[in-house]
Amino acid sequence: MRGLNQHHDPAVIVGSATSDDAAVYQMTPDTALVQTLDFFTPIVDDPYLFGQIAATNSLSDVYAMGGKPITAMNIMGVPTDQLTLEQINLILKGGADKVVEAECAMVGGHTVQNPEPLYGLSVTGVVHPDRMMSNEGAKPGDVLVLSKPIGTGIISTAIKRGIATGAMIDASVDVMRTLNTPGATIAGEGLCQAATDVTGFGLLGHLANICKSSQVSAQLNTADIPLVDPDVLELIQQGCVPGGSKKNREMAEPMTRIEAGVEDHFMTLVTDAQTSGGLLLCVPPAHVDRVLEILREENALCAAIVGEVLPAEADGTRVVLA
Structure with missing residues (x-):
């Protein structure tokens, strides 16, 4: 993101500068939003397991900041000439089951045609601004x-x-x-x-x-x-x-x-x-x-x-x- 024009908002308490797992935006003295997205191509052959792994990976960024995931949205690219509707559904089912396990609401998403499959989530979480974890907080002796x-x-x-x-x-x-x-x-x-x-x-x-x-x-x-x-x-x-x-x-x-x-x-x-x-x-x-x-x-x-x-x-x- 070096060299890109950006709006500097003081409510952004964690951005891209510290290579953290997610961004944190303070809404009130007691509440901040944790925002992240991630997706990748299959690393296992089983479509359901691929969906589970990709969703778990996306949700993890919120947990790493100390947040609780509250909403998730699917991000998906599929080669419709190579995957059946059943396989596509199994990928989404794997992700949805992990979102439910996280007690997080799946609220939609977006799908495009792509030469190879990819899947992941955009996730929003919440954390108390004084209780979040980040790359900046380590101290000698920890x-x-x-x-x-x-x-x-x-x-x-x-x-x-x-x-x-x-x-x-x-x-x-x-x-x-x-x-x-x-x-x-x-x-x-x-x-x-x-x-x-x-x-x-x-x-x-x-x-x-x-x-x-x-x-x-x-x-x-x-x-x-x-x-x-x-x-x-x-x-x-x-x-x-x-x-x-x-x-x-x-x-x-x-x-x-x-x-x-x-x-x-x-x-x-x-x-x-x-x-x-x-x-x-x-x-x-x-x-x-x-x-x-x-x-x-x-x-x-x-x-x-x-x-x-x-x-x-x-x-x-x-x-x-x-």
Whole structure:
């Protein structure tokens, strides 16, 4: 959006400048709107699962800001000469079922013809302006907590190569279609001010965005990072790395310091591009136990402490991999 003419409205309290997951617009002293949209092409063959994953991914941006989704609208492009009406309906049904699970109202949408299928949602949520989470709120000493395991990008590549096991595929799909609802609860109790969801830039890339906006550094402890499947590291060694993940690594290397003893495949792991990943929360130490409790109560796929926020380093290092 660099160079575009924009109207500057003081009610916009989170815009595009901080690379946050959604925009936040303050309506009243107690209420702000959270707005986002996202869509992508199919990453699974099953149309219903594709709809579920795409909708979950879109809703996640609101949860990552601490918001509660209230309305959603479908965004869809379809090649009508390749998809049947039944397949199109299954995509929409998958999305609608996730919107209902989020206790959010589906209020319409827009569809166009497109050479390949694409689907997602435009989502509006609400949050208290003083309780929202963003990339700017991290403080040295905060504990990094992750709510879903990582490795979906690597497994997706293994699926394309025909070497992924059924267990890997099932675990990856479960990760991608699990809602990040704990974000709204955690923010509502004022337990956390900085968070993001882990998607296309990978765990390290999204953490680096937090570090940049908050003017801090952070450490990731590789031994504590949960994996979608225990064989994900073996897949990396077999070269199952998406092109987007390779680009993520190239971008991340100049701002990352890898401590002695950390094996190279961990750098690939933490830069793996995720689809509909978990929440990465920067939690003050006094609130860690309650945050972990909420994650367990709301059936998060994991509640893993994976590192900590550090003071900014003079050499520009954003993330230390230990």
